[in-house]
Each structure stands twice: as C-alpha cells, then as structure tokens.
Amino acid sequence: MSESPVNLDELRNRIDAIDSEILRLISERAMCAQTVAQVKTADDPQAVFYRPEREAQVLRRIMALNTGPLDSEEMARLFREIMSACLALEQPVKVAYLGPEGTFTQQAALKHFGESAKSLPMAAIDEVFREVEAGAVNYGVVPVENSTEGVVNHTLDSFMDSSMKICGEVVLRIHHHLLVSSTTRQDKISRIYSHPQSFAQCRKWLDAHYPQAERVPVSSNAEAARLIKTEWHSAAIAGDMAAKLYGLDRIAEKIEDRPDNSTRFLIIGHEDVPMSGDDKTSLVVAMRNQPGALHDLLEPFHRHQIDMTRLETRPSRTGAWNYVFFIDFKGHVDQPEVAAMLEEVRVRSAEVKVLGSYPQGVL
Known part of the structure; x- marks a missing residue:
C-alpha cells in the first residue's frame, strides 16, 4: 500500500509527458497543414483544400494501424477532429444542412466534417442544394434513406434538376x-x-x-x-x-422499434472525387418504355460483376407513367470495369446521369 502513491505519481508524470508530446505533434501537424495550403494556393488560387478521398484514406489507415485499447472507430473520431481543426487553418469549410439546429442531419454533418466546420441550418432539402449551387457554402448534407422507413424522396427528386455532385456519405445510428x-x-x-x-x-x-x-x-x-x-x-x-x-x-431512451435503426446522409458539392480505394457510385438512369427495359439495365452490372447496393424507382418528370432509376453500386467511374459497364448502360438507356463517385462512409 505504501508504494501506491509513488506509483500513481509516476503514472501521472508519464501521462503529463505523453500529453506534452501529443501537443507537440498536433502543433507540428497543424504547421504542416498550413504549408500545404501555401503550396496549393501558389499553384492554384482557386485550389480546393478539402479532399474527401484523402481524408477517407487517412482514417482507414488509422483504423487499420490501431491496436487498442481504444476501439478503431473511437480512434478515427479523434483523428477526424484533429483533421477538422487543421483544415480550418487552411480554409474553414462551410456546410449547409437540413435544419433547424439540433437535427440528426446536423449531427451527421459534424460527424463527417468535425466540429471546426461552420455548419448552417436550412429549412428544406432544396434550400441545401441551392446554397451549394450558389457557392454560399462549400458542401451540403442531406438525408437519403433510413433503414426502417426507406428513401427520402425529396432528396432523390432534388438530384434530377441539380448539377451537384455526391462527394461522400455518412451513416448515422439513430437513437430516439x-x-x-x-x-x-x-x-x-x-x-x-x-x-x-x-x-x-x-x-x-x-x-x-x-x-x-x-x-x-x-x-x-x-x-x-x-x-x-x-x-x-x-x-x-x-x-x-x-x-x-x-x-x-x-x-x-432508445425507443426506436429496431435497434439497428440507421440513416444514410449524402455530402453534396461541386467537385468530382478521385478514387480512394473503397468507393461507391450513384447514378440516375432513364430507360425507354419498352419490354425488358429493367433486364437490359441490370444485365451489364451482373456480367461485369459490379455489386449494386441500392435500386430505387421514381416517377419521371418527362411524362406520365415513365420512371427513372436511382442506383448505387460499389466502385468508381475511373475503374476500367465500371467504365465499361456504364458505357453499355448508356447505349441501352435513354439517359444516364452520374451523380458522383465517392468514398464509402468510414465513420
């Protein structure tokens, strides 16, 4: 018992030393981020500082290297906040979300961009799209589907008339x-x-x-x-x-009927996102109204072994009883097998609109 205070003091001193080293390394990382900003701006005054594929790669690497005792997702959340603070030194990210303040969509925005991002509430999903299109904010966050209640049709419909790209996704466990x-x-x-x-x-x-x-x-x-x-x-x-x-x-607490209740949110922006190594692609396809149209749409996915993760149908705005298909699949448009599949789908369809290729949600 007499050794306990001595050992406790030693442990506290060790923690203080570790904290000092963590502080030094975070500051060093922040200075490196500032240098990155200077290099980017020198090469291109309109440079984009937020890189979804790079952040996804960093977080995946951290999770793969983690040996505990903190679990990998908790460790990734800590690094997400460090990255968010460092990015704010380069250029603060402005994010519009479906408000008001305190919604699950705001929670998804903070989960994806970190607390250092400037989040702005919007009254409706189409307002989020308009703010991003107008350049008032860098990105928007909108809900797209819930594991219990299905798709958010307003979000799907907004993509039909928008030039916005999907830059990322967030899956949030929903506890009511x-x-x-x-x-x-x-x-x-x-x-x-x-x-x-x-x-x-x-x-x-x-x-x-x-x-x-x-x-x-x-x-x-x-x-x-x-x-x-x-x-x-x-x-x-x-x-x-x-x-x-x-x-x-x-x-x-946690009164939701299904314990796995989750909602998926999409990040919308202006830029195409390069490959991260673990990506998804979303597209809208309008098919000609003829027998076997759905088979013609799905067959190239099967033959090229592309894993389709979601298929939704929405009424087309071009005529009564015409429909468009919203499709998510694993892969990136820059992969050869995906490019070949998409070329076949374009030949068989009336119109194909790629909404974006983006990293699969890490957190």
Whole structure:
C-alpha cells in the first residue's frame, strides 16, 4: 500500500509527458497543414483544400494501424477532429444542412466534417442544394434513406434538376428518446411532438406506452424539442443533440422499434472525387418504355460483376407513367470495369446521369 502513491505519481508524470508530446505533434501537424495550403494556393488560387478521398484514406489507415485499447472507430473520431481543426487553418469549410439546429442531419454533418466546420441550418432539402449551387457554402448534407422507413424522396427528386455532385456519405445510428422539460407533468402527457419519420420508427413503442397520446407531426425533431418548453402536458421524440440544445430530460431512451435503426446522409458539392480505394457510385438512369427495359439495365452490372447496393424507382418528370432509376453500386467511374459497364448502360438507356463517385462512409 505504501508504494501506491509513488506509483500513481509516476503514472501521472508519464501521462503529463505523453500529453506534452501529443501537443507537440498536433502543433507540428497543424504547421504542416498550413504549408500545404501555401503550396496549393501558389499553384492554384482557386485550389480546393478539402479532399474527401484523402481524408477517407487517412482514417482507414488509422483504423487499420490501431491496436487498442481504444476501439478503431473511437480512434478515427479523434483523428477526424484533429483533421477538422487543421483544415480550418487552411480554409474553414462551410456546410449547409437540413435544419433547424439540433437535427440528426446536423449531427451527421459534424460527424463527417468535425466540429471546426461552420455548419448552417436550412429549412428544406432544396434550400441545401441551392446554397451549394450558389457557392454560399462549400458542401451540403442531406438525408437519403433510413433503414426502417426507406428513401427520402425529396432528396432523390432534388438530384434530377441539380448539377451537384455526391462527394461522400455518412451513416448515422439513430437513437430516439422521449424528452420532457422541467415543467412537464410526466403523469399527464397527452401530446407528443416529432417528425413523421420518427413517429414511424417508434410506432410500436408508442402504441405500447402512450396509446392515447396525440401524435403531432412537425418539421423536425429539433422543432419538437423546442415546442415542449412551453407546454406542461407535452413530450417530444428527438435525439441527444436536441435534448442538450433545449435542456430537456430523457424519461425513456432508445425507443426506436429496431435497434439497428440507421440513416444514410449524402455530402453534396461541386467537385468530382478521385478514387480512394473503397468507393461507391450513384447514378440516375432513364430507360425507354419498352419490354425488358429493367433486364437490359441490370444485365451489364451482373456480367461485369459490379455489386449494386441500392435500386430505387421514381416517377419521371418527362411524362406520365415513365420512371427513372436511382442506383448505387460499389466502385468508381475511373475503374476500367465500371467504365465499361456504364458505357453499355448508356447505349441501352435513354439517359444516364452520374451523380458522383465517392468514398464509402468510414465513420
């Protein structure tokens, strides 16, 4: 027992020394990032500082090298924040997201770009597209599909008329909580606010625990959290960010019906993204209205052994009862086998629009 204080002091001294070395190395990395910015600007005054493929490669490398005791995803999140802070020294990234503040889309934006990015809330998905197209922000973050409730049609439709490129993706585990304010009488809850998607994802839990409560759909979970601050008989379904932002208490946690409930978000921007080594491609295909059209579309994927990960159908805007296909597959347009497959699809279709090739989500 007498040796414990001595050993503890030694350990604390060791931690202090390690912290000093970490500080020195982070500062050295930051100075290197500043030099990178100077070199890029000298070569091209309009240089792009954020490189999605490079960041994905760095994070994958960190995860592969990690030996613990921190798990690989936690280690990658730490490096994501270091990279975010260093990138801000080169050029702060402005990101528009589907707001208001406190939504899961903001959480996805921060997960992908880090806390040093400047995030700006937008009222609608098409506003996010417009802000990016106008150059008011560098990138946008929009939801595209949920593992429980399926695709977000508004996002798919926005791509039909937009020149924006998909630069990346984020997959976020979605945990819903039942939130109340300090003035809520928990035994008198008769109204619950939330986004329609959240109500759908928590339907069974609500039926079991609050079958008589009125379910009031609102534009976002953050808006639901804001509304209950002034109502003593109401609760909200929202996530951790909204709870923290509005100072709410969780009376029931993780009430989603499926424990693997996740939402996929897309990063939109102006630039094509080079290969990262583990990529996906998204495209829109309009087929001619003729027998066997779907078979003609899918056959080149099978023959070239391209792994299709998603196929969605949306009504075309060119005529009644015509449809377009939204397709995700593994691979990059610069790979020879992908280029060959796409050339065949173009011959067989009325129109093909590549929405982007981008790194598969790392975090």
